[in-house]
Amino acid sequence: MSARSTRQRQHGRSRIPLVTALAAALVAAATACSSTKTTGGGGSEVQLVDAGKLTTCTHLPYEPFQFRKGKQVVGFDVDLVDLVARDLGVEQKIVDTPFEGIQTGEDLNAGKCDLAAAGMTITPVREKNLDFSRSYFEATQALLVRKGDTYGSLGALKGRKLGVQQSTTGEEYAKKHAKGVETVQFEDLGLLLTAVKTGKVDAGINDNGVLYDYAKKNPDTKVTAEFDTGEQYGLGVRTGNDALRAQIDKTIKKAKRNGRYDALYKKWFGTEPRT
Amino acid sequence: MSRRNRTRAVRTAQYGVLVLLVVAVALAADWSELRRAFFDAEVAREQFPDVVTTALVNTVVYTVLGFVFGLALGLLLALMRLSPVPPYRWLAVAYIEFFRGVPALLVFIALGFGVPLAFQVSINQYVTVMLALGLVGAAYMAETIRAGIQAVPKGQTEAARSLGMSSSRAMVSIVIPQAFRIVLPPLANELILLTKDSSLVYLLGLSMDQYELAKFGRDALNQHRSLTPILIAGLFYLAITLPLGHLVRRLEARAARAR
Numbered sequence: 247m248s249a250r251s252t253r254q255r256q257h258g259r260s261r262i263p264l265v266t267a268l269a270a271a272l273v274a275a276a277t278a279c280s281s282t283k284t285t286g287g288g289g290s291e292v293q294l295v296d297a298g299k300l301t302t303c304t305h306l307p308y309e310p311f312q313f314r315k316g317k318q319v320v321g322f323d324v325d326l327v328d329l330v331a332r333d334l335g336v337e338q339k340i341v342d343t344p345f346e347g348i349q350t351g352e353d354l355n356a357g358k359c360d361l362a363a364a365g366m367t368i369t370p371v372r373e374k375n376l377d378f379s380r381s382y383f384e385a386t387q388a389l390l391v392r393k394g395d396t397y398g399s400l401g402a403l404k405g406r407k408l409g410v411q412q413s414t415t416g417e418e419y420a421k422k423h424a425k426g427v428e429t430v431q432f433e434d435l436g437l438l439l440t441a442v443k444t445g446k447v448d449a450g451i452n453d454n455g456v457l458y459d460y461a462k463k464n465p466d467t468k469v470t471a472e473f474d475t476g477e478q479y480g481l482g483v484r485t486g487n488d489a490l491r492a493q494i495d496k497t498i499k500k501a502k503r504n505g506r507y508d509a510l511y512k513k514w515f516g517t518e519p520r521t
Numbered sequence: 522m523s524r525r526n527r528t529r530a531v532r533t534a535q536y537g538v539l540v541l542l543v544v545a546v547a548l549a550a551d552w553s554e555l556r557r558a559f560f561d562a563e564v565a566r567e568q569f570p571d572v573v574t575t576a577l578v579n580t581v582v583y584t585v586l587g588f589v590f591g592l593a594l595g596l597l598l599a600l601m602r603l604s605p606v607p608p609y610r611w612l613a614v615a616y617i618e619f620f621r622g623v624p625a626l627l628v629f630i631a632l633g634f635g636v637p638l639a640f641q642v643s644i645n646q647y648v649t650v651m652l653a654l655g656l657v658g659a660a661y662m663a664e665t666i667r668a669g670i671q672a673v674p675k676g677q678t679e680a681a682r683s684l685g686m687s688s689s690r691a692m693v694s695i696v697i698p699q700a701f702r703i704v705l706p707p708l709a710n711e712l713i714l715l716t717k718d719s720s721l722v723y724l725l726g727l728s729m730d731q732y733e734l735a736k737f738g739r740d741a742l743n744q745h746r747s748l749t750p751i752l753i754a755g756l757f758y759l760a761i762t763l764p765l766g767h768l769v770r771r772l773e774a775r776a777a778r779a780r
Contacts, residue, residue, distance in 0.1 A: 343726030357643030436743030
């Protein structure tokens with residue numbers, strides 16, 4: 247055996263402990279950093295991912311349901327979840343996350359948040375991924391165009407560009423019903439609305455609540471059509487998190503009874519809710 | 522035309538093309554629109570001080586966390602890559618090829634959801650960022666460090682061994698310090714890349730006090746419907762990366778002198 251290979255062998259023998267020690271140190275560091283989940287007592291007790299806080303996943307902006315005003319996130323959904331938080335005796339903490347993580351339920355499964363409040367329609371597909379509270383808002387899809395334009399239906403947009411928001415019911419509706427229309431996908435509502443306003447797309451489809459709100463604040467745009475989709479918004483919780491879902495339902499029910507809900511509705515939409 | 526004249530003519534033409542391009546772009550662009558969109562003083566003022574106290578600070582914190590973890594893991598991988606034990610080498614090569622070949626965006630999404638699902642723990646945000654940025658950075662840094670270790674002359678190890686050092690001691694005290702001296706410039710380069718990759722943190726979901734520069738700029742864009750915050754965020758990235766670039770050049774010059 248040559249001198250070189252002997253050296254290599256010694257080299258290798260003594261280097262293994264170094265490598266394993268480093269690996270062990272890294273694993274130890276990683277596990278030491280991971281925080282534990284709050285484990286409450288009985289099965290009916292509400293468990294929170296971050297103790298003392300009701301963590302909400304949402305996707306900004308979705309005015310007037312949730313959007314930034316100065317240094318705070320405000321809106322109809324925010325106020326509604328605040329009621330739930332108050333009933334639980336905790337504060338609400340809001341996390342802004344891409345919408346696909348919300349509607350696939352993965353944000354909830356991954357323990358990123360306790361509930362999702364994102365102006366989200368209850369759909370059969372989403373119900374497979376997460377559990378919804380009782381409905382707290384009724385919505386339909388609507389079409390936003392610039393003032394001078396007259397596209398009043400999806401048919402009129404043939405050969406034109408229609409802006410949609412990624413992973414939304416509006417996108418689904420457009421895919422199904424807008425034949426021969428070129429759809430352009432945007433990641434959030436803010437980008438979609440700006441695209442309509444600047445003429446990057448000829449029209450945008452989204453929920454009526456947010457589009458009417460935008461048209462009111464931006465007189466160079468208008469809503470020309472509503473498609474009667476009869477959608478219901480729900481707050482989402484992780485599949486099987488019945489304790490929190492029951493608490494949300496209780497709070498919504500209470501708020502509808504004692505007039506709190508109507509007051510919030512008026513505050514953010516300027517009208518009383520239709521009954 | 523003489524050769525010298527021809528050279529001069531070609532050079533003049535090159536300048537001419539450049540001037541023409543600049544003039545054409547300047548004339549074609551709608552400057553009043555651009556000024557309205559990108560240089561809105563009022564919107565710009567509103568971004569302060571949060572763009573510094575929150576966004577810039579978070580970008581730096583995320584980057585440093587990712588870099589430190591990536592450097593440690595990169596060193597480990599480089600040693601594994603050079604290990605005489607074949608399975609260690611295979612693991613290191615597989616790791617490097619995988620994380621170098623997959624977009625950082627996908628790593629962030631997979632890690633943000635995958636780790637909590639796999640281990641049923643909700644992980645601290647900073648730890649997730651550190652892991653995601655570090656895992657990506659480590660793949661590049663491992664190859665850099667390996668090249669550095671191999672660039673240290675063999676005589677160094679041999680001399681250390683003949684002085685009675687064990688081979689791991691020789692590696693830690695003699696080879697690795699010299700290797701790091703060699704790889705400092707490319708490591709600083711990696712730090713610049715990680716600074717920009719930290720913009721992907723938004724995929725993990727952020728509360729407002731966790732916004733970094735890119736997310737901060739996008740959020741303000743949505744809020745004000747003005748591109749000014751994007752410009753400001755970009756300038757702050759440059760405020761980090763330009764000094765780093767300068768540092769890289771200084772280190773390279775020093776390495777060239779030392780050689």
